[in-house]
Amino acid sequence: MSKLKLYGYPQSRAVRTLWLLEELGLPYDVVEVTMASGATRSSEFLKINPAGHVPAIDDDGFKLSESMAINLYLAKKHGKLYPSDPHGEAKAWQWSFWVMSELDKPIVNWIVNGVILPVEQRDTKLALQSREEMEWPLHVLNGELGERKFLADPNAFTIADLNVASVLYRLLFVDLKDKPHLEAWLKTCWDRPAAKRARAMRE
Numbered sequence: 663m664s665k666l667k668l669y670g671y672p673q674s675r676a677v678r679t680l681w682l683l684e685e686l687g688l689p690y691d692v693v694e695v696t697m698a699s700g701a702t703r704s705s706e707f708l709k710i711n712p713a714g715h716v717p718a719i720d721d722d723g724f725k726l727s728e729s730m731a732i733n734l735y736l737a738k739k740h741g742k743l744y745p746s747d748p749h750g751e752a753k754a755w756q757w758s759f760w761v762m763s764e765l766d767k768p769i770v771n772w773i774v775n776g777v778i779l780p781v782e783q784r785d786t787k788l789a790l791q792s793r794e795e796m797e798w799p800l801h802v803l804n805g806e807l808g809e810r811k812f813l814a815d816p817n818a819f820t821i822a823d824l825n826v827a828s829v830l831y832r833l834l835f836v837d838l839k840d841k842p843h844l845e846a847w848l849k850t851c852w853d854r855p856a857a858k859r860a861r862a863m864r865e
């Protein structure tokens with residue numbers, strides 16, 4: 663059996679899977695495939711993920727893409743952080759789909775146009791609109807976390823928390839005082855030793 667390969671780089675959405683791999687304690691190799699080098703669209707990489715995005719994995723010949731799907735698969739396969747009952751499992755799916763449909767894109771647009779691009783290339787209007795778009799889902803999440811400590815299992819950190827918190831990485835650097843439950847939960851998630859190791863790889 664060959665070592666798991668993770669395609670991507672820590673500054674990309676691949677950090678979501680790096681965090682999980684650190685939690686699972688699995689041996690893995692990172693195959694650096696970056697957008698800047700054009701490698702995400704190389705014919706070699708398109709054989710791994712025809713969509714041309716990272717992260718993607720090759721798990722002993724099984725190729726999979728989409729950060730949330732990869733994380734749900736790996737957690738389930740290795741029996742760690744994966745809720746064992748059907749309701750917990752369904753909640754993990756719910757939160758993973760929710761964060762992708764409600765927050766993944768606005769967060770990226772907000773950060774890319776507010777921080778990452780050189781000032782003259784930023785679309786400031788899009789950054790502001792995206793930040794506004796984030797407000798309702800973040801309010802919803804704060805409310806949910808006022809009811810329970812964690813998302814899928816009321817008392818335990820699971821893949822649902824990892825998936826959502828990993829998408830919200832950039833909010834670690836933002837004042838969330840008006841959303842205290844979200845702020846405390848995000849800190850708890852990213853304070854985990856595995857999360858700190860993944861974070862150290864990207865910062």
Ligand SMILES: N[C@@H](CCC(=O)N[C@@H](CS)C(=O)NCC(=O)O)C(=O)O
Binds near residue numbers: 673676714716717727
């Ligand atoms: N929905 C996908 C999005 C993946 C994605 O857009 N990744 C970016 C990097 S963060 C990428 O590969 N961009 C390079 C490209 O599109 O060529 C996921 O969550 O895995």
